[in-house]
Amino acid sequence: MELVAERIKQMKDSGVTTSASVTPARTTWMSKTIVDADLDILVIQGTVVSAEHVSKTAEPLNLKRFIRDFEVPVIVGGCASYQAALHLMRTGAAGVLVGVGPGNACTSRGVLGIGVPQATAIADRRGRAHAPSR
Secondary structure, three states: OHHHHHHHHHHHHOOOOOEEEEOHHHHHHHHHHHHHOOOOEEEEEOOOOOOEOOOOOOOOOEHHHHHHHOOOOEEEEEEOOHHHHHHHHOOOOOEEEEOEOOOOOOHHHHHHOOOEOHHHHHHHHHHHHOOOOO
């Protein structure tokens, strides 16, 4: 944790906008260090992220509550559908990462056998947002 804080402070001292990416399971654990280091943007990122992180080994992360109370803008993702993107947007996140396992460097596609490229996921999100109400 000390190394994370030190690196953030070094970048800030150089005039660089800083961001850090954490998994939902480690968000609460790292949040104090991140705020104390004066981070500019926090990215909460996982293979598939929902508005409420569910874990068998850690306390669940309620994104809506966390984002509302956090002092730094939060970007969250990934998601691959209209419903998931809408759910994440409603948490108050500053941005939503769209796409799951989009490239050959991503382990999600190889390990889990799933992949929704960013363009496909964005098209689905955009198309449903402008679809007529039923």
